[in-house]
Amino acid sequence: MALAGIRSFDIRRVRAASTHVDIDNGVVESAGTSFSDSSVIRVLGPVGWGVVSLDHFDPASAKDRDAVLKRGLALARITEREVNLAPAPSGLLPVPPLSEDPRTVPLEEKTVLLSAIAAAARVEGVASTRAQYTERAELVSFLDSSGHEATYEVVRSGFSVLAVASRNGVVQMARESRHSLTGLNLRHQEALGREAGERAVALLAAPVPKGGRMRAVLDPELAGVFAHEAVGHASEGDLVLEGSSVLQGKVGEQIGAETLTIVDDPTLPEFGFEPVDAEGVLPSRTEIISRGRVAAYLHNRETMAALGNGVPGHARAMEGDAPIVRMSNTFIENGDASRDEILEECGEGILLIGSRGGQVDPGRGVFQFNAEYGYRVEKGSATTLVRDVSLSGEILATLHDIILLAKDRAMHQGYCGKGGQTVPVSDGSPHVLLDRAVVGGAGSE
Amino acid sequence: MCSWTGPWWGVPAVSDRAIRAGKHDRAIRAGEPDRVIRAGERLADEVEVFLVEARSVSAELQRDRVDRAEESRSWGMGIRVIRGGCIGASSTSDPGAWERCLQAAVDSARLATPQEWKGLPGPGPVAGEAPCFDPAVVPSPEAAGGILGRMLEGVAAHPDARVTSGSATLSRATLTLSNSHGLERTMERTECGCSLETICGQSTGSEFDQSPFRDIDPVKVGEQAGFLAVHSAGGEAVADGRYPVILSPVAVAQLLGYIVVPALSGRNVHAGRSRLAPLLSTRCMDPALDLRDDPFARGLGATAWDAEGVPSRRIDFVREGMLLAFAYDLKTAYRYGKETTASAVRGGFGGSPSIGVHTLVLDGKRSDITRDRALYVHDVVGAHTANPMSGDFSVECQNPAWMEDGILREPVRKAMIAGNFFDALADLGGIGPDSRMVGNAILPSLRLKNLQVIGA
Numbered sequence: 069m070a071l072a073g074i075r076s077f078d079i080r081r082v083r084a085a086s087t088h089v090d091i092d093n094g095v096v097e098s099a100g101t102s103f104s105d106s107s108v109i110r111v112l113g114p115v116g117w118g119v120v121s122l123d124h125f126d127p128a129s130a131k132d133r134d135a136v137l138k139r140g141l142a143l144a145r146i147t148e149r150e151v152n153l154a155p156a157p158s159g160l161l162p163v164p165p166l167s168e169d170p171r172t173v174p175l176e177e178k179t180v181l182l183s184a185i186a187a188a189a190r191v192e193g194v195a196s197t198r199a200q201y202t203e204r205a206e207l208v209s210f211l212d213s214s215g216h217e218a219t220y221e222v223v224r225s226g227f228s229v230l231a232v233a234s235r236n237g238v239v240q241m242a243r244e245s246r247h248s249l250t251g252l253n254l255r256h257q258e259a260l261g262r263e264a265g266e267r268a269v270a271l272l273a274a275p276v277p278k279g280g281r282m283r284a285v286l287d288p289e290l291a292g293v294f295a296h297e298a299v300g301h302a303s304e305g306d307l308v309l310e311g312s313s314v315l316q317g318k319v320g321e322q323i324g325a326e327t328l329t330i331v332d333d334p335t336l337p338e339f340g341f342e343p344v345d346a347e348g349v350l351p352s353r354t355e356i357i358s359r360g361r362v363a364a365y366l367h368n369r370e371t372m373a374a375l376g377n378g379v380p381g382h383a384r385a386m387e388g389d390a391p392i393v394r395m396s397n398t399f400i401e402n403g404d405a406s407r408d409e410i411l412e413e414c415g416e417g418i419l420l421i422g423s424r425g426g427q428v429d430p431g432r433g434v435f436q437f438n439a440e441y442g443y444r445v446e447k448g449s450a451t452t453l454v455r456d457v458s459l460s461g462e463i464l465a466t467l468h469d470i471i472l473l474a475k476d477r478a479m480h481q482g483y484c485g486k487g488g489q490t491v492p493v494s495d496g497s498p499h500v501l502l503d504r505a506v507v508g509g510a511g512s513e
Numbered sequence: 514m515c516s517w518t519g520p521w522w523g524v525p526a527v528s529d530r531a532i533r534a535g536k537h538d539r540a541i542r543a544g545e546p547d548r549v550i551r552a553g554e555r556l557a558d559e560v561e562v563f564l565v566e567a568r569s570v571s572a573e574l575q576r577d578r579v580d581r582a583e584e585s586r587s588w589g590m591g592i593r594v595i596r597g598g599c600i601g602a603s604s605t606s607d608p609g610a611w612e613r614c615l616q617a618a619v620d621s622a623r624l625a626t627p628q629e630w631k632g633l634p635g636p637g638p639v640a641g642e643a644p645c646f647d648p649a650v651v652p653s654p655e656a657a658g659g660i661l662g663r664m665l666e667g668v669a670a671h672p673d674a675r676v677t678s679g680s681a682t683l684s685r686a687t688l689t690l691s692n693s694h695g696l697e698r699t700m701e702r703t704e705c706g707c708s709l710e711t712i713c714g715q716s717t718g719s720e721f722d723q724s725p726f727r728d729i730d731p732v733k734v735g736e737q738a739g740f741l742a743v744h745s746a747g748g749e750a751v752a753d754g755r756y757p758v759i760l761s762p763v764a765v766a767q768l769l770g771y772i773v774v775p776a777l778s779g780r781n782v783h784a785g786r787s788r789l790a791p792l793l794s795t796r797c798m799d800p801a802l803d804l805r806d807d808p809f810a811r812g813l814g815a816t817a818w819d820a821e822g823v824p825s826r827r828i829d830f831v832r833e834g835m836l837l838a839f840a841y842d843l844k845t846a847y848r849y850g851k852e853t854t855a856s857a858v859r860g861g862f863g864g865s866p867s868i869g870v871h872t873l874v875l876d877g878k879r880s881d882i883t884r885d886r887a888l889y890v891h892d893v894v895g896a897h898t899a900n901p902m903s904g905d906f907s908v909e910c911q912n913p914a915w916m917e918d919g920i921l922r923e924p925v926r927k928a929m930i931a932g933n934f935f936d937a938l939a940d941l942g943g944i945g946p947d948s949r950m951v952g953n954a955i956l957p958s959l960r961l962k963n964l965q966v967i968g969a
Binding site: 086089092093095096097098099100101102103104105106116117118119120121122123124139142143144145146147148149151175176179195196198232234237238239240241276278279280306309310311312314388390424425426427428429431432433434435436437438455456457458460462506507508509510 | 570572575576578579580581582583584585586587588589600601602603604605606607608609610613614617618620621624625626628654655657658675677678710712715716717753780784785786787788791863864865894895897898899900901902903905906907908909911927929931932933964965967
């Protein structure tokens with residue numbers, strides 16, 4: 069140990085190259101690459117954490133390292149709550165191979181491929197299109213005071229396309245996006261662009277439904293966001309430890325149907341994959357809800373030591389920030405119904421499709437999220453297209469309202485914000501049927 | 514959920530991410546971007562260099578004890594080049610890598626579609642001094658810890674409220690913008706902020722304060738966070754229906770930020786992505802309403818020059834309900850034959866400038882909006898899911914309660930409100946007499962006429 073009073077330390081350095089292309093109405097607004105190099109040094113002092121964040125810091129220099137550890141210790145002096153760390157396995161999973169390394173494809177070619185997706189979105193009635201490509205290659209190196217070291221490289225890339233249609237003062241939009249951890253995904257995606265364009269135009273004539281309580285079918289993307297917002301956040305060990313989660317004290321309790329299992333798994337080769345967590349811990353799968361019972365929380369080493377019930381390995385950090393407890397790939401396990409059976413069982417209600425995002429207050433146990441669009445469900449069939457519908461609810465009540473699960477689970481990629489940090493995640497689910505869903509819409513019928 | 518957008522240089526809003534940098538500025542020091550400009554002039558028509566050096570210290574509470582203190586030092590450089598009307602940009606946090614960064618900016622320009630371009634600004638006077646620096650803001654763990662302590666004093670007034678988390682941040686930054694026309698501008702900025710989260714049973718409270726000056730009131734933040742959690746406990750259900758709603762300045766910030774601000778961007782206006790585009794010079798908002806960008810107002814976004822170095826000025830977007838202006842940066846202005854409104858902003862040192870607001874002020878004819886009974890909403894959950902094209906939103910309310918005769922009365926357990934924000938602004942129930950700094954905006958409470966309320 070370098071300095072007296074330091075119980076442990078770790079250093080996580082991220083060197084990244086970020087590339088983007090932005091095509092707005094056919095014009096290449098910007099395209100290029102930027103570079104960054106940030107290190108976060110965490111020092112566990114006699115009581116709590118001192119954290120130093122620096123740009124362009126080389127941990128190989130013993131002199132620089134000692135100076136920064138000393139600074140971390142000085143910061144830690146004002147802490148009052150004793151932090152302890154649970155033991156955890158270290159290790160590094162292999163990063164899934166890239167089918168086509170985006171870095172080997174010239175930016176000119178990516179621009180051409182993205183242009184084609186944007187052009188496909190420009191169907192009749194579309195007033196504006198915007199397509200964006202993002203790529204980020206991160207070289208992460210980790211070392212800690214017990215001698216663990218890990219270095220890995222991961223390349224994430226993807227695109228989004230937005231179509232805006234307008235007619236007689238009515239403006240509507242539709243968006244499609246796909247992101248990948250396993251290689252360039254820009255080729256042969258014109259159909260998605262067209263889909264966005266056609267939907268934006270169709271939404272111009274779509275009514276806004278009247279909100280209220282009704283049966284709702286959530287598609288795999290929206291149900292995945294539900295798993296993430298309503299259950300995932302409330303299971304995060306730091307929120308449970310603070311006392312701001314409705315799942316606190318609920319381990320072992322039946323909070324949903326026997327058919328309901330919700331999992332977070334950073335080892336899956338999906339968009340939220342982590343080969344090693346941000347504290348150097350070998351990640352593993354956690355069943356948060358197992359057959360309707362609360363089974364475990366998501367933990368880092370600190371919350372594991374304080375709370376138990378689960379495994380560490382869920383610490384993640386955005387470049388330049390200290391690790392916090394995060395989800396990775398979160399999903400509801402398949403049931404055994406078909407989509408048609410779910411709609412039939414719904415009878416009269418609403419089918420909600422896609423996601424514009426969501427938010428949760430895990431302490432109060434209330435969540436809100438918005439669908440991209442939806443359909444009325446009448447006599448067991450999806451009928452009229454509707455727009456601007458959202459879903460809100462109380463976590464615990466809503467879990468009991470999940471009455472049927474299909475067997476068509478699909479994962480979708482996104483980004484999750486917490487404590488000012490944004491990290492890549494994926495969410496997924498089969499189609500699910502919610503009884504008594506609180507559906508928001510400003511319409512009158 | 515405290516601020517919807519950061520000020521343009523990207524210094525952290527409360528609990529937001531700081532721009533990162535280091536003190537390892539051996540290769541290039543702040544104030545010495547000439548070398549980059551000289552090298553860049555050989556490769557492009559014009560060069561712009563933006564440097565940020567920042568330092569911030571924060572401390573965090575877990576429950577009611579400090580469990581972490583953090584210091585961040587950051588150095589970052591953004592380079593923009595223009596060649597034949599093609600604009601390219603890159604950035605780096607490694608001073609030794611400036612040549613690679615410059616080359617990346619030049620490569621980036623090669624790919625951009627050329628456009629009408631009449632040049633970066635030259636040196637010239639600015640219109641005044643912006644209130645954005647306070648020498649009393651000194652980032653130190655002791656100062657941050659002291660702010661946390663005062664929030665805890667405040668929350669003690671509500672013994673039934675338990676603290677779940679809190680944070681305090683103090684930061685200082687030096688920004689330098691230079692270009693190949695001899696422009697060189699520098700400013701120092703400071704910011705301090707604090708926030709506290711509380712719970713009482715299953716009722717949560719959250720409050721914050723932030724300012725460029727050392728004038729935040731942590732005791733009041735603590736009191737208010739405690740009050741909200743305790744007051745909202747034991748709320749009753751509200752029957753579905755249409756009710757008048759009072760949005761607090763925090764809730765107003767959320768909806769304005771996600772729905773109205775993007776619609777005022779000249780880029781969105783000309784790209785067909787703004788509902789306000791065809792409404793210029795019409796009375797499309799309530800006659801009581803004024804909306805302006807005032808870069809010299811005492812706010813987190815106060816600045817005497819925009820992210821391209823153009824002297825900033827007041828923009829009256831809406832006066833007495835009449836839509837008068839949209840916001841432009843140089844690029845959008847040159848493209849569409851308009852004039853820049855000095856509305857270029859940056860989200861940190863990276864990337865290209867884009868169109869935004871400095872300090873958004875909602876003002877107008879004030880009135881007592883709390884006399885007649887209405888549903889009061891402290892904050893909203895999910896404003897980012899609103900439809901920015903149409904203005905339709907449906908969001909969940911935080912700490913909803915009935916308000917009458919200026920007094921917060923019975924709490925409501927759960928309420929979702931839905932409506933169209935553009936329509937609501939066209940026919941307001943009134944603008945309250947209060948004003949509050951929220952992120953880079955200064956806002957009052959607003960009374961909206963009948964909104965759809967879905968209870969539980």
